[in-house]
Amino acid sequence: MIKVVFFDLDDTLVDTSRLAEMARRNAIENMIVHGLPVDFDTAYSELMELIREYGSNFPHHFDYLLRRLDLPYNPKWVAAGVIAYHNTKFAYLREVPGARKTLLRLREAGYRLGIITDGNPIKQWEKILRLDLGDFFEHVIISDFAGVRKPHPKIFRKALKAFGVKPEEAVMVGDRLYSDIYGAKRVGMMTVWFRYGKYANAELEYREYADHEIKRLEELIGVLEREEGSNKEVHPAGR
Amino acid sequence: MIKVVFFDLDDTLVDTSRLAEMARRNAIENMIVHGLPVDFDTAYSELMELIREYGSNFPHHFDYLLRRLDLPYNPKWVAAGVIAYHNTKFAYLREVPGARKTLLRLREAGYRLGIITDGNPIKQWEKILRLDLGDFFEHVIISDFAGVRKPHPKIFRKALKAFGVKPEEAVMVGDRLYSDIYGAKRVGMMTVWFRYGKYANAELEYREYADHEIKRLEELIGVLEREEGSNKEVHPAGR
Incomplete structure (x- = not known):
């Protein structure tokens, strides 16, 4: 019984999967709006590779993304990613x-x-x-x-x-x-x-x-x- | 010139000061709603003491709060604090x-x-x-x-x-x-x-x-x- x-x-x-995907896409878009000098597809595919390697709970996705793209560290871009990620995550949480x-x-x-x-x-x-x-x-x-x-x-x-x-x-x-x-x-x-x-x-x-x-x-x-x-x-x- | x-x-x-105060108060309130077995004044004054000692950018305020109150670690209470803190912070950011x-x-x-x-x-x-x-x-x-x-x-x-x-x-x-x-x-x-x-x-x-x-x-x-x-x-x- x-x-x-x-x-x-x-x-x-x-x-969760949909939420995470939408949040990651919006994060990249907002980083580009604030000056990240990379096109969307390049940045997004690099981010996905990074997540596959380091896991989805790794707390430094956006910092590491800049390193992988050979860009200087820029807290403005990281903040733009973090803001958009969080806003989207809460919006799509269902x-x-x-x-x-x-x-x-x-x-x-x-x-x-x-x-x-x-x-x-x-x-x-x-x-x-x-x-x-x-x-x-x-x-x-x-x-x-x-x-x-x-x-x-x-x-x-x-x-x-x-x-x-x-x-x-x-x-x-x-x-x-x-x-x-x-x-x-x-x-x-x-x-x-x-x-x-x-x-x-x-x-x-x-x-x-x-x-x-x-x-x-x-x-x-x-x-x-x-x-x-x-x-x-x-x-x-x-x- | x-x-x-x-x-x-x-x-x-x-x-910032007002925002941080409102966010911390709401965090404690939400932890209590979700079962934190301590009264508001005790928890809030302990949190403020902790922030004075460890600084406002210390990333484990709520975990340490439980330790200082001699309570077992409970991720539900920490999550309740984190949620209320972030919601309030964005609401009062001006x-x-x-x-x-x-x-x-x-x-x-x-x-x-x-x-x-x-x-x-x-x-x-x-x-x-x-x-x-x-x-x-x-x-x-x-x-x-x-x-x-x-x-x-x-x-x-x-x-x-x-x-x-x-x-x-x-x-x-x-x-x-x-x-x-x-x-x-x-x-x-x-x-x-x-x-x-x-x-x-x-x-x-x-x-x-x-x-x-x-x-x-x-x-x-x-x-x-x-x-x-x-x-x-x-x-x-x-x-």
Whole structure:
């Protein structure tokens, strides 16, 4: 019997990829408006390469961009990038379609909810609080605290322990086959791959670990109802 | 003959003190809304003490606040503080009354304008760009670049060199008697103490270095006109 539904955060509940792309584009545009002597495509592709190499949480993207473009350090350009990045980020910060509606229906149906996410804890909480999603969740487990990242089993076991449930009483919902689905399945949870965003066709070598696939979050309710139904056939006592 | 007018930034052109106070108060309030188990006065006075000890540009105010209050680290509380701080900061970011009007009149009168400021270069540029003040200034000199802070003569000499003028051809306008007025006077500039904000009655031991005192920025035009007038008497060629 499923008691707890865990969600990944980025591109599962919060539309992060689109937000980040729009914010980065606007940052480059504003740097050029304030005198960055490079064309948009050159600067943008250099920035994307930099992010691939250093990761999206690297705090010096714009400084390093200038170095990579062989330009002198200019705090005005960096500030122009930072301003536009932040303004855009807040403007585009929104839930994945149907997220809040689905969370509400799950709570009505009696499920307990949690988040299991990687990333900078303060930035992850910032998204949760800005979207007012915090009240839906009993526990938010952020990997940096545990010193490991998904798919490491430790982070999933930590989440199960926080709720005091067994793996078979929990389901993990996430957009990444490797970190979310393979990770959760390895500790024995039920898994639902949310086929959405830039990983919708990636990491397919881990597809076998997904018990279910959905393309819209609203489908989750039906998936869980069918699971409960099939469980009832096997264990007539049901829930 | 005065050719260049230099301004300090914080509390001379940008109303920084009020902005920072409102932002810090709102940060504490939002941390409490999200569960920080401390009353407002205790948390706020602890934060102010922390800022006095570590400086206002220290990047871990809210983390350290939790430590000082003997509370466990909680990224949710830190995020709540960060969100409220930033929202408030942008909401209260505004020019010192009359700043833009005065800059415009100075430019119309033929003066070249510069900024000489301490602080984090990116944050200083962020204020300049968000208030759209950048176009008024030929050069913005930020001390962290030179490796010294005001009142060190190096930063003022660097500013004079950027404009290619002699000390007696420049005036420094700022709210701090020590860093702005004493600093500029030591290299031979004319000085105008802008008696405004939290330093309006501080550092009075350096008052002798101020050639003029004004309480509103608009008075600056009159001060410069009178200076030019008295110069003309001495050097009839005038400007």
